Amino acid sequence: MQQRRVGxxxxxxxxVGLGTMTWGRDTDEHEAAEQLEVFLxxxxxxxDTAATYxxxxxxxxxxxxxxxxxxREDLVLVSKAGVRNRRTVDGASVVDASRGSLLDTLDASLARLGTDHLDLWLVQSPDPGTPLQETLGALEHAVGTGRTRYVGLSNYPAWTTAQAATLLAPAGPLGPGAxxxxAVEVEYSLLQRGVERELVPAARALGAGVLAWSPLGRGVLTGKYRHAVPASSRAASPHLRGFVEPYLTExxxxxxxxxxxxxxxxxxxxLEVALAWVRDAPGVCSAVVGARTAGQLRGVLAADDLELPAPIRAVLDEVTNPGIGYPERF
Known part of the structure; x- marks a missing residue:
């Protein structure tokens, strides 16, 4: 498998990265061990994991x-914080990217993982209630104390990403130790190309690598839902149905x-075509894929040698064009 620099x-x-969103719930230890062995x-x-998974x-x-x-040395461990495990009355997750919350979550993640550091630590979601400088101060502290080697953002818009990159730059207000x-981690697939409008160009200009989550369109691009919803699929799962349904459209x-x-x-x-399209899109350093079984993962990894011919990529680009225009292109 190709190895790439992150930005x-x-x-x-x-x-290709291995996602673990279902591990410990739908994927047991035996299955996870087999997947990791196949992946390595x-x-x-x-x-790729997160404190909330x-x-x-x-x-x-x-x-x-x-x-x-x-x-441990065989893995590049990525985890995320900023969404609390406690829930509100209506069942929604609590976004909290305050300094205390982030650093407490990081320490808990390291304890669960049994390691003294992450390779990359990401803030999972924008928190409008916390000043961005406070959030970024926690990232700086985490690197300074050796708890993570690199930091980034997940699911943030381009303008906030640019602001964060400026503040985190060694020449910025946090000083030479910033x-x-x-990296930025965002949803990116042939069914979700909105990040191409501003986020991906911004990341490339700022020198941040792009990690693409759900490159298979939450499983829909595999074709498994063309005629029905399989009983063993995520769309049939009570706790994952809402994750897939937005893409079960005409x-x-x-x-x-x-x-x-x-x-x-x-x-x-x-599956191979959809994955190859994202994996080799400009700016993407890794496409993060989650599999239900080791057999499914082997099918994902079979795309490793596929390079889409330019005419095929052009047709898929046209069919799924996100409609970039003014002011992104003037």
């Missing part, structure tokens, strides 16, 4: 694997048919 940093990650054997290094169980599971036969903005169906047609012409699967 203009010295951090290197695999072009294929040359993968980036393992399974209320911390995903990190605990990774930690148990690291305590066993998996060498760690810089290494527009999405048209995109899936285009991907399926392209795949048939190439003698590949729709």
């Amino acid at each position: 203009r940093t010295g951090l290197t990650v695999s072009s 054997d294929a040359g993968g290094t980036l393992v 399974g209320d911390g169980d995903a990190e605990r599971l990774i930690g148990s694997l690291l305590a066993g036969s998996v060498d 760690p810089g903005l290494a 527009r999405a169906h048209g995109v899936v048919e285009a991907v399926t047609t392209a795949a048939a012409g190439l003698g590949r699967s729709a």
Whole structure:
């Protein structure tokens, strides 16, 4: 598997990352261990998790694997904070990117993972109730104390990302010890190309690498939902149904048919075509994919040798055009 630099940093990650959103809940320790073995054997290094995944169980599971036969040095560990595990009355997660919350969450993540540092630590979601400088001060402190090597943002808009990159730059107000903005993690697929309007160009200009989560359109681009909702799928799961349903639309169906047609012409699967499109998009250093089983993961990793022909990429670009115009292009 190709190894890529994260933006203009010295951090290197695999072009496909292993997501762990379902670990500890839908994916048990045996299945997770098999997935990680398959991933590492294929040359993968980036393992993406978050404090909120399974209320911390995903990190605990990774930690148990690291305590066993998996060498910490073989992994590039990415975790996220800024969303609290407690919930409001209506069931929504609590966004909290305050200094205390972030650093407490980081310490808890490290304890669950059984390691003294992360390779990349991300703020998971914008917090309008906390000044950005306070959030970034926590990131600077985490790097300064050795709890993480690099820092970044997840799901932030371009203007905030640019502001954060300016504040985190060594020449910025935090001073020469500021760690810089290494990466942004955003949803990016043939069904979600909104980040191309401003976020991806901003990240590239600022020297931040792009980690693309859900590059398979929350599983819809695999084609599994073309005719029905499989009983074993995420869309049939009570706690994941709402995650998939936004892409079970007529527009999405048209995109899936285009991907399926392209795949048939190439003698590949729709999954491989959709993944290759994101993986090799400008600015992307890693496409983070979650799998239900090791068998599914092997299917994902089969796309490693696929390079989309320019005419195929051009057609898919046209079919899924996000409509970039004024003022992004004048």
